[in-house]
Each structure stands twice: as structure tokens, then as C-alpha cells.
Amino acid sequence: MKRFLYELEESWRIAYAQMRSNMTRSILTALGVVIGIVAVTLMGTAIGGIQVGFDKSMAVLGDDVLYVTQWPWKAVDDWWNYRDRKKIQTEYAETINRIIAATPNSNLVVAVPTSSLMRSIKYGGNEVENVFTLGTTSDFTVTSTIDCKEGRFFNEIESRSGAQVVVIGYDVADVLFPSESPIDKSVLISGHLFKVIGVNARQGTFLGLFSWDSMVAMPLAAFNKYFNLKNQLDVPGQNQGESDVRVKVKDKTKLAEAKDELTGIMRRARGLLPEKKEDFSINEQQAFKSTLDPVKNTIAIAGLFITGLSLFVGAIGIMNITFVSVKERTKEIGTRKALGARRRTILLQFLIESTALCLLGGFIGLTVAYFMCFGIGKAFPSFPIQFSFGLVIASMIVSVLTGLMSGFAPAWSASRLDPVTALRYE
Amino acid sequence: MDARQPVRQLGPVVIDIENITKDYVMGEEIVRALRGVSLQIRRNEYLAVMGPSGSGKSTLMNMLGCLDTPTSGRYEFNGRNVAEMDDDELAAIRNREIGFVFQTFNLLPRATSLRNVELPLIYAGMDPETRMERATQALTDVGLGDRIQHKPNELSGGQRQRVAIARALVNNPSIILADEPTGNLDSKTGEEIMALLEDLYQRNHTIILVTHERDIAAHARRTIRLRDGVVESDESTFVPQLETVAAS
Numbered sequence: 001m002k003r004f005l006y007e008l009e010e011s012w013r014i015a016y017a018q019m020r021s022n023m024t025r026s027i028l029t030a031l032g033v034v035i036g037i038v039a040v041t042l043m044g045t046a047i048g049g050i051q052v053g054f055d056k057s058m059a060v061l062g063d064d065v066l067y068v069t070q071w072p073w074k075a076v077d078d079w080w081n082y083r084d085r086k087k088i089q090t091e092y093a094e095t096i097n098r099i100i101a102a103t104p105n106s107n108l109v110v111a112v113p114t115s116s117l118m119r120s121i122k123y124g125g126n127e128v129e130n131v132f133t134l135g136t137t138s139d140f141t142v143t144s145t146i147d148c149k150e151g152r153f154f155n156e157i158e159s160r161s162g163a164q165v166v167v168i169g170y171d172v173a174d175v176l177f178p179s180e181s182p183i184d185k186s187v188l189i190s191g192h193l194f195k196v197i198g199v200n201a202r203q204g205t206f207l208g209l210f211s212w213d214s215m216v217a218m219p220l221a222a223f224n225k226y227f228n229l230k231n232q233l234d235v236p237g238q239n240q241g242e243s244d245v246r247v248k249v250k251d252k253t254k255l256a257e258a259k260d261e262l263t264g265i266m267r268r269a270r271g272l273l274p275e276k277k278e279d280f281s282i283n284e285q286q287a288f289k290s291t292l293d294p295v296k297n298t299i300a301i302a303g304l305f306i307t308g309l310s311l312f313v314g315a316i317g318i319m320n321i322t323f324v325s326v327k328e329r330t331k332e333i334g335t336r337k338a339l340g341a342r343r344r345t346i347l348l349q350f351l352i353e354s355t356a357l358c359l360l361g362g363f364i365g366l367t368v369a370y371f372m373c374f375g376i377g378k379a380f381p382s383f384p385i386q387f388s389f390g391l392v393i394a395s396m397i398v399s400v401l402t403g404l405m406s407g408f409a410p411a412w413s414a415s416r417l418d419p420v421t422a423l424r425y426e
Numbered sequence: 427m428d429a430r431q432p433v434r435q436l437g438p439v440v441i442d443i444e445n446i447t448k449d450y451v452m453g454e455e456i457v458r459a460l461r462g463v464s465l466q467i468r469r470n471e472y473l474a475v476m477g478p479s480g481s482g483k484s485t486l487m488n489m490l491g492c493l494d495t496p497t498s499g500r501y502e503f504n505g506r507n508v509a510e511m512d513d514d515e516l517a518a519i520r521n522r523e524i525g526f527v528f529q530t531f532n533l534l535p536r537a538t539s540l541r542n543v544e545l546p547l548i549y550a551g552m553d554p555e556t557r558m559e560r561a562t563q564a565l566t567d568v569g570l571g572d573r574i575q576h577k578p579n580e581l582s583g584g585q586r587q588r589v590a591i592a593r594a595l596v597n598n599p600s601i602i603l604a605d606e607p608t609g610n611l612d613s614k615t616g617e618e619i620m621a622l623l624e625d626l627y628q629r630n631h632t633i634i635l636v637t638h639e640r641d642i643a644a645h646a647r648r649t650i651r652l653r654d655g656v657v658e659s660d661e662s663t664f665v666p667q668l669e670t671v672a673a674s
Contacts, residue, residue: 003551010548017536335532338493339593340521340549342514419493423528 011349015356018325026357029321033361033402034368036311041369041395043307047300049385054296056203060212061285064252065143066262068092068245072281073288085279086270090115090220093137093245095269096262107258108265109248112139113220117227117241121168121216122188123176131172132215133189135223143248146212151183151198154219158197162221167198171213192226194218255284311398314361315406322354322410333414334422347415354407355400362399366392437469440600440632441490446499446509447655448485459485460496461655467634469600472627474635474643477652484605486652487636491526491603492519504600521549525594529606531586533578539565539589540574546597564592568622584615591622601632608642620645 019026067073070085090113100106119133138159140146146153146167154165166187173182173196182196200212227241249258259282266280326333333346373387448460459482467473467490477483488494489501492508495516501509503519511519520526525546533542543561552560565574568588578586587607594602604623608616624645627633637643644663651658 002553003549006548006551006554021536331532332534335528335534336545336549337517338491338520338526338532339546340517340597342517342549344514345549420488423493423532 007345007348008352011345011352012356014349015353018353019356019360025321026360029317030357030361030364032314032317033311033358033399034314034365036307036314036402037362037365037395037399038369038372039307039310040304040398041366041391042372043303044391044394045369045373045385045387047303048388048391050296050299054292057211058285058289060144060203061288062143062145062248063285064249064255065285066247066249066255066259067283068247068262068266069281069283070242070244073283074291082281088242088244088280090224090243090245092266092269096245096247096265099265099268103261107250107254107261109250110139110142111245111247112137112143113243113245114140115220115223115227115241115243119189119216119227121172121176123182123185126176126178128172128175131169133223133227134215134217135220135227136217137220140217143246147201148198149201150181151196153198153217159219160221162219162225164192164194164218164222165197166194166216166218167200168196169200169211169213169215170202172216173199189216190226194222255286259284311402315358315402318354318357318403319406319409321357322350322407323413325353326350326410326414330417330422330425333417334419334425337417337419338423343415346417347411350411350414351404351407354411355403358399358403358406359396362396362402365399366395369395436471437632439466440469440504441465441467442500442502443489444500446489446496446501448482448489448494449497459655460489462499463652463655463657465650465657465660467601467632469632470627470630472623472633472635472645472647474637474646474649475652476637476640476643476649477658478638480654481652482655483636483638483652485655487603487605487634490601490634491524492516517549521546522597523600525591525597525599525602527587527590527594527602527604527607529609531578531583531590531610533586533589533593535578538575538577539570539581539592542578542589543593543596546593550597560596561592564596565589567595568592582615583611584618587611587615587619588622591619591626595626595631601634602626603634603636605636606638607635608637608639616642 061067068088070088071082076082093111093113096108096111100108100110114134114136116132116134118130120127120129121131121133122128138154138156141153148167149170151167153167154163157163158165166189168176168182168187176182176187177185182199185196186193187196188194203212247258247262249255251258262282263278266282267278270279272278333341336346336349370387373385377385443463443465445462445464446460447458447462450457450459461482463482463486475483475486485494489496492503492511493516495501495511496509499509501507503523506519508516508519526532534545537545540558540561543564544557547557547560562571562574565571568591570585570588570592573581573585573589576585578589581589587610591602591607594604602623607623608619611619620642623633623635633646635643635646643649646663648660648662650660
């Protein structure tokens with residue numbers, strides 16, 4: 001054991017001396033690994049970023065909220081079975097809330113109705129088109145975490161009275177009010193004046209997934225007064241708005257029970273006979289996730305495979321240079337064997353040499369990748385880049401493995417050299 | 427040639443070879459490099475192996491140095507059967523029992539004298555402090571105590587061979603196997619190296635010298651001549667001047 005440690009130490013020393021005396025060659029060879037590690041690391045970072053962006057967008061949906069909708073949150077082949085379903089009315093929320101209140105030990109907390117449409121918003125000379133305009137109640141803050149950068153979300157009184165107030169997203173505020181505070185200013189939405197009472201904190205958009213940054217929210221009563229969804233829905237070619245009801249669950253570990261309870265309530269609300277199939281869908285974040293996860297995983301696997309190829313090319317470079325190194329130092333190998341180096345010792349020596357090269361490449365690669373991530377983060381702040389400690393460890397392990405694998409064949413051939421032949425080699 | 431007597435009492439048998447042969451396959455042909463060599467070498471001997479090229483001299487040296495195993499025959503090193511050892515066992519024997527001195531020195535070019543001499547000790551698994559101590563001592567013994575941090579390219583040919591001899595000595599081997607140790611040196615430096623070997627012999631080391639030069643072989647106390655893979659002659663030699671030097 002001790003002897004192994006001394007041999008290991010000796011091998012590192014040789015590897016270091018070898019790299020120093022063949023500086024150009026070592027750096028050029030390591031460059032292959034550098035490029036490979038940069039590619040793999042950036043890919044890993046991008047995948048991590050996708051994950052984070054995805055999770056962030058998912059967090060908007062909330063993992064303890066059920067969504068009652070006309071369409072299920074998944075691809076359906078028999079769309080005709082869903083097309084003719086009755087719309088989800090916002091009034092169901094009141095029904096559900098009544099039943100929740102009457103049910104002891106209900107798994108549900110509160111139902112919140114939402115209606116949405118795409119609308120243009122104006123302030124002075126600035127205009128934003130196609131803003132996701134949401135009408136809801138003050139309970140909305142229970143189902144979604146809304147951070148206000150300025151001002152506040154509307155309260156229950158404003159909600160019930162249908163006050164003409166609005167909470168606007170970060171990006172909307174940015175365009176409409178480039179140089180002043182939007183609070184207490186009045187914006188025009190489809191010709192109606194609304195007072196801005198709050199601005200959401202920046203959330204960041206990702207891959208076009210939903211974000212609070214480009215939306216506005218107002219009391220449902222006001223929404224219904226000015227943008228009657230029922231009329232809208234019947235006009236062809238109009239922006240198709242839609243309504244749904246979201247219900248907060250008490251305990252997210254009991255999501256299934258909550259779902260069953262909500263299904264029962266909805267059947268009652270819709271007056272469905274027991275033999276009838278449900279004509280509504282109850283969705284949760286998980287359903288959405290399970291449709292998107294395979295896509296995300298495919299991107300990750302394909303991406304890592306392709307970038308992995310560049311690392312593989314780097315590994316071939318290392319293998320090549322280790323073969324050269326073995327050839328050049330055949331006589332030295334012979335001498336070492338004559339002095340008592342065993343096969344294992346020689347094997348170890350060359351393995352460590354190739355590993356040291358890969359580690360050097362890996363280290364430089366990581367540094368480059370780190371600065372590139374930093375640069376990308378500065379240039380595209382909306383892209384959620386994720387340079388983690390785990391990634392550093394992972395790429396170092398990958399470097400070592402690359403070194404061991406690419407060095408193995410040359411090191412093995414070195415360890416098998418016949419001492420007599422090796423000594424005679426010129 | 428008149429006073430044929432051993433210089434001093436010989437020790438136990440270190441190398442015992444009986445009827446060994448070695449065949450090489452060279453393409454279609456089988457080259458029979460050794461055709462039955464028997465030999466006994468005792469501790470404290472100073473032996474020269476001579477012979478023209480092609481006589482099997484190098485092959486015999488490889489056998490004696492445990493770098494290769496014979497095709498047939500018996501080879502015992504300190505009573506252990508070497509002929510049937512595997513690579514790693516042979517490496518262990520070479521490490522502990524044999525000190526090699528090569529014609530081309532075979533030092534590691536980028537390592538200091540100290541590191542070169544330490545090498546066999548590393549392979550023996552010795553701790554760094556002892557290694558350092560013993561390597562320094564060995565270098566001092568060959569007169570290079572002030573050159574331990576020099577690299578081979580900062581040393582003269584003679585000094586390099588001294589480093590190589592220190593490396594051969596450092597693990598306190600049973601035999602020192604010197605293959606044409608003066609072949610790459612001028613005659614004056616060569617004499618210095620031979621004087622160093624003589625000195626080692628006087629300090630109870632066992633030396634096997636492989637050479638084709640008669641005056642180099644003349645330093646030894648016993649000379650074996652090989653021809654066509656067999657021992658042609660095996661005789662004790664005596665060099666009066668050296669005895670005088672040693673006695674004084």
C-alpha cells in the first residue's frame with residue numbers, strides 16, 4: 001500500500017516533468033479536451049438553465065393547485081369529444097367555495113375563478129398589444145405567489161366591487177412607463193381607464209412559457225363588465241378568451257383525494273347524472289410536467305451526446321500523444337524495468353500522465369466555460385444560466401475518466417514491453 | 427599468470443546456472459543464442475564475461491540480470507528458482523538483488539542525480555526520508571556528494587557513470603552487473619570507473635563485468651569466455667599491481 005503511494009507520487013512527478021518539458025505538445029493535446037469540456041459544460045449549464053426556467057414557469061402554476069378546464073393539459077387525439085363540452089363558467093368558483101365551506105375536513109381551501117383575453121394597453125404614446133389580460137378575485141394571491149415590486153395586488157373590496165384597478169407585469173410596466181412609476185397612473189385597456197395599483201417583480205420569460213412579466217390582472221367583476229367573455233366566445237375570429245377555475249389544495253401530499261373531492265363537486269355543479277362521463281378536466285402541474293419532461297430529457301440526452309463527441313475527439317488526441325510518449329521513452333521504460341519497476345508501476349505511470357493532461361484540459365475548459373457562462377448571463381439576462389458546483393465536480397470526474405480511458409491502451413502496451421527489447425531500443 | 431590464488435575467501439553461491447539454453451525465433455529461423463551454459467558465481471567474486479559479438483554474451487547477461495528467462499536449464503539466484511518466475515517476481519529480484527550499470531548510463535535525463543539514485547528505492551517501497559538518506563550516501567560513496575542536485579546534462583560522462591553506479595549500489599544488491607561500463611568513456615575516465623569498481627570489490631561487493639575489451643576484463647579476478655553460445659574457458663586471473671595497491 002505504502003509502496004503504491006510512493007509509486008503514485010513518483011508517477012505524478014514524472015507526469016508533471018513530462019508536461020513541462022513538452023509544453024507545446026501538452027497544451028495542444030490538452031486543447032482537444034479543453035474544447036470538449038467547454039462544450040459539455042456549456043451544454044450542462046444550458047440544460048440546468050432549461051430545468052430552472054422550466055421549474056420557474058411551473059412554479060407559476062403551483063404544485064398545490066388544481067385547474068378545472070374545458071380541455072385537458074395534454075395532447076388529445078379525440079379532440080371532437082372535448083370541443084363541444086360546456087364552457088367552464090367563473091360562477092362555478094362560488095359554487096365550489098360554498099360546498100367547501102359546508103364540507104368539514106375538506107381537502108380544498110379556496111376556488112378562484114379566472115378569465116383571460118388578449119388586449120392592448122395604452123399609456124400616453126406607448127402601447128403594448130396582445131397582453132394577457134386576466135380577470136380574477138383577490139383570492140388569486142392564495143393560488144399563485146405574486147411578488148409586487150411596487151404597489152400591491154387588489155384587495156377583497158376592490159375585487160367584489162369590480163373596481164377599475166389593474167396590476168401590471170414587469171415587462172408591461174417597462175414599456176408603458178419607461179421613466180416614471182406606474183403607480184396611480186391610469187392606463188387604457190380597450191378604451192377603458194384602469195388605475196395601476198401594483199407592478200409585479202421580474203420573473204423572467206423562458207422558451208415562451210407563461211410568465212407574469214407580460215400580463216395584467218384586474219378584478220373579475222370589472223373584467224366581465226368591459227370584456228364580456230360570453231359575447232367574445234361567440235364571435236368568430238375574435239381573440240378567443242377562456243375561463244377556468246383554480247382550486248387551492250390544503251395538503252399537496254393528498255392531491256389525489258383533493259382531485260376526487262373536486263371532481264364530485266364539479267359533477268354536482270354541472271348536474272351530471274352518475275352514469276354520465278365528466279365533461280370537464282381537472283389538471284395539475286404534474287400533468288403539464290409529464291408532457292414536457294420527455295421533450296426536455298430528449299434535448300438533454302441529444303445535447304450531451306453531441307457535445308460528448310467533441311470530448312471523444314479530445315480523448316483520441318490524448319491517446320495518440322500517450323502512444324507517442326510510450327514510443328519515445330521505450331528505453332526509459334526498459335531502464336525502469338531493470339531497476340525493478342513492475343508492470344503495474346509502468347501502467348500507472350502512463351495512466352497518470354494521460355490523466356494529468358486531461359485534468360489540465362478539464363481545468364482550463366472549466367475556467368473558460370465559467371467565463372463564457374458569465375458573459376452569456378450578462379448578455380442575455382433572461383436566460384437562466386446555471387453554473388453549479390456539481391457541474392465542476394462532474395466535469396472533473398469526466399476529465400479523469402477520459403484520461404484513464406484514453407491512456408489505458410498505450411499504458412497497457414508500455415507495461416507489457418519486454419525489458420530486454422526496451423533496453424535495446426534506440 | 428603465476429600466482430593463481432583467490433584474493434580472499436569466497437562467500438556462498440549467489441548464482442547457480444546449469445545447462446541453460448536460449449532460443450530466439452527470428453522469422454523462420456531459430457537462433458540458438460545459448461547452447462547449454464553452466465556457471466556458478468559466489469559472493470565477493472569479481473567476474474568478467476568476455477566474448478566476440480554473437481557469442482551469446484548479451485543473452486547470458488540478460489539471463490544473469492533476470493531481464494529474461496532461459497528456454498531450458500536451471501537458474502537459481504540465492505537458492506530461488508528464477509527460470510520459472512513471472513514478470514513481476516523478476517522485477518522484484520532485479521530491484522533487490524541486482525544493480526545494473528549500463529554502457530549508455532541510462533539515467534533519466536530530467537531528474538537530478540539524487541532522484542535517479544532514489545528510483546530503485548521507490549520501487550522497493552521505501553519511505554522518502556530513508557530514500558533521501560541512502561541515495562545521498564550512495565552518491566557520496568562514489569565521490570559525487572557535491573553533485574546530488576545536478577541533472578545528467580550538467581555532468582561529465584564519467585560522473586554520469588558514477589551516478590549510475592550509485593544507483594546500482596543503493597539498494598545493496600547481491601550482484602552488480604556492469605555491461606560495458608567504460609564503452610562510452612575515454613580511456614582515462616574508463617580507468618577511473620574501473621578503479622571505482624575495484625574499490626567496490628574491495629568493499630565486499632560482487633561484480634559481474636560484461637565486456638569485449640581484454641584490458642578491461644583484466645581487472646576481474648575470474649574471466650569467462652563465451653563462443654557460439656557455450657563457455658569456451660573459465661579461468662581465474664590475477665593482477666599483481668592491483669593486489670599491491672589493494673594491500674597497501
